[in-house]
Amino acid sequence: DIVMTQSPDSLAVSLGERATINCKSSQSVLYSSNNKNFLAWYQQKPGQPPKLLIYWASTRESGVPDRFTGSGSGTDFTLTISSLQAEDVAVYYCQQYYSTPHTFGQGTKLEIK
Amino acid sequence: QVQLVQSGAEVKKPGASVKVSCKASGYIFTGYYMYWLRQAPGQGLEWMGWINPNSGGTNYAQKFQGRVTMTRDTSISTAYMELSRLRSDDTAVYYCARSGGVVRGAEAFWGQGTLVTVSS
Numbered sequence: 001d002i003v004m005t006q007s008p009d010s011l012a013v014s015l016g017e018r019a020t021i022n023c024k025s026s027q028s029v030l031y032s033s034n035n036k037n038f039l040a041w042y043q044q045k046p047g048q049p050p051k052l053l054i055y056w057a058s059t060r061e062s063g064v065p066d067r068f069t070g071s072g073s074g075t076d077f078t079l080t081i082s083s084l085q086a087e088d089v090a091v092y093y094c095q096q097y098y099s100t101p102h103t104f105g106q107g108t109k110l111e112i113k
Numbered sequence: 114q115v116q117l118v119q120s121g122a123e124v125k126k127p128g129a130s131v132k133v134s135c136k137a138s139g140y141i142f143t144g145y146y147m148y149w150l151r152q153a154p155g156q157g158l159e160w161m162g163w164i165n166p167n168s169g170g171t172n173y174a175q176k177f178q179g180r181v182t183m184t185r186d187t188s189i190s191t192a193y194m195e196l197s198r199l200r201s202d203d204t205a206v207y208y209c210a211r212s213g214g215v216v217r218g219a220e221a222f223w224g225q226g227t228l229v230t231v232s233s
Contacts (some may be wrong), residue, residue, distance in 0.1 A: 010118055036218075049225060
């Protein structure tokens with residue numbers, strides 16, 4: 001199984017400041033035949049199911065604010081929130097869907113400083 | 114719009130089985146894989162497997178092999194996940210999630226979750 005490791009486990013950022021979450025996979029999730037990274041980012045708020053934010057490592061889901069940006073390739077990925085808003089308080093997960101079982105990082109809890 | 118509506122909360126005794134349903138609407142049910150995942154209280158997300166609603170083919174995570182069965186009823190656009198020989202550590206919220214297909218990949222649309230509590 002591919003192991004996904006996120007850092008940090010928790011993060012406190014001031015409103016309007018940048019938040020950065022990192023995700024590392026134990027093997028590459030870049031599929032060479034189509035040059036796509038099989039990596040997604042999800043946001044989960046308490047009592048709600050996860051919400052897809054980013055897929056193919058950098059494509060924003062429809063309706064997701066453009067302050068959310070995904071980047072990286074191969075084994076190293078980053079989710080950046082450019083200007084933190086109060087509604088962004090949540091747990092964020094990265095996930096690989098390159099191979100089964102699809103595996104998730106342990107989650108990063110994002111709070112307001 | 115895509116909607117996945119899951120069945121209600123369940124309380125089961127150790128050793129029993131539970132069957133969770135996921136009714137899909139807003140798209141062609143047989144056109145997209147359906148995934149099942151779970152989340153224990155205060156914990157992260159765990160992937161259990163998928164079912165191809167068109168063929169009925171399945172792929173289960175090794176951890177759940179022999180205990181999980183995923184089925185579907187195409188006539189009512191509903192997927193099912195049955196977990197047997199329940200233990201206390203199976204207490205979790207169980208989610209169905211529809212594949213994003215070739216456009217998105219990933220688990221793009223999620224049900225609201227079904228809490229399964231295993232307790233004697």
